[in-house]
Amino acid sequence: MKLSDKIALVTGGTSGIGLEAAKLFREEGANVIIVGQNQARLDAAASQLGKGVTALRADVTKPADIEGVINQVREKFGRIDVLFANAGMGLAAPLEAVTEDQIDTQFGVNFKGVFFTVQKAAPLLSKGGSIVITTSFLNEVGTPGLSILSATKAAVRSLVRTLGAELAQRGIRVNAISPGPVSTPFHGKLGLSAKELDETASAIESQVPLHRFGEPAEIAKAALFLASEDSAFMTGSEVVVDGGISQL
Numbered sequence: 413m414k415l416s417d418k419i420a421l422v423t424g425g426t427s428g429i430g431l432e433a434a435k436l437f438r439e440e441g442a443n444v445i446i447v448g449q450n451q452a453r454l455d456a457a458a459s460q461l462g463k464g465v466t467a468l469r470a471d472v473t474k475p476a477d478i479e480g481v482i483n484q485v486r487e488k489f490g491r492i493d494v495l496f497a498n499a500g501m502g503l504a505a506p507l508e509a510v511t512e513d514q515i516d517t518q519f520g521v522n523f524k525g526v527f528f529t530v531q532k533a534a535p536l537l538s539k540g541g542s543i544v545i546t547t548s549f550l551n552e553v554g555t556p557g558l559s560i561l562s563a564t565k566a567a568v569r570s571l572v573r574t575l576g577a578e579l580a581q582r583g584i585r586v587n588a589i590s591p592g593p594v595s596t597p598f599h600g601k602l603g604l605s606a607k608e609l610d611e612t613a614s615a616i617e618s619q620v621p622l623h624r625f626g627e628p629a630e631i632a633k634a635a636l637f638l639a640s641e642d643s644a645f646m647t648g649s650e651v652v653v654d655g656g657i658s659q660l
């Protein structure tokens with residue numbers, strides 16, 4: 413088992429990629445803490461994942477919420493070995509329709525949320541610990557209507573390098589996992605109509621060299637690689653799992 417007796421905290425662990433990663437980390441021997449903002453989805457995920465999983469509520473846009481979670485983890489487990497900062501969301505809008513609110517919301521979750529998750533968890537991270545942060549293929553490509561979401565992910569890609577440099581002296585590695593389009597509820601929350609969603613899905617499938625969406629389990633396997641000793645000589649890197657969309 414790759415994560416025997418490790419303490420792994422997964423934000424966005426109630427759905428999609430985070431939920432699959434929580435499941436896999438658990439199967440690999442970790443004590444897993446999942447974090448989400450919605451209590452009903454947290455309860456559903458916790459009962460799906462079963463024993464060895466602790467579900468804690470926090471809105472990652474609120475540093476005080478994150479601090480509350482970290483305090484509970486400190487009391488119950490005393491340390492964190494793996495931090496998967498994965499919670500994220502996106503809103504689609506063309507240049508002329510983007511509002512200040514949309515910018516604040518997306519940067520609030522995807523950048524500020526990730527930053528404060530790492531900042532608040534850092535004192536509990538053990539030597540040899542691994543931080544994995546979810547970026548996106550959108551770092552590398554220009555997609556109409558996704559300017560702000562893409563910029564949040566590019567900002568987080570940069571953060572991985574800086575935090576990697578800052579935490580290397582404590583023996584803590586920081587890497588990114590960059591998914592391509594993946595079949596999760598994420599797309600349904602972009603604010604698109606059903607027709608627009610269908611059209612976008614078809615367009616994406618034709619753009620991905622492997623001609624399909626990825627599965628959350630495929631991203632979770634790469635997150636496990638970064639979380640575990642298998643990637644012991646990697647920090648500041650980004651593992652791309654995107655069917656080739658940003659690469660070919």
Ligand SMILES: NC(=O)c1ccc[n+]([C@@H]2O[C@H](COP(=O)([O-])OP(=O)(O)OC[C@H]3O[C@@H](n4cnc5c(N)ncnc54)[C@H](OP(=O)(O)O)[C@@H]3O)[C@@H](O)[C@H]2O)c1
Nearest residue numbers: 424426427428429448449450471472499500593594596598
């Ligand atoms: N799906 C894709 O095609 C794709 C592609 C590239 C990158 N990504 C990235 O992958 C990550 C996971 O996305 P996913 O596809 O698994 O989407 P998802 O199924 O919608 O899951 C998103 C998760 O983030 C949590 N979350 C959102 N806002 C939060 C907040 N303010 N506070 C705490 N938790 C919050 C959600 O919790 P609640 O349920 O409580 O809201 C949920 O657990 C994101 O960072 C996303 O940007 C996804």
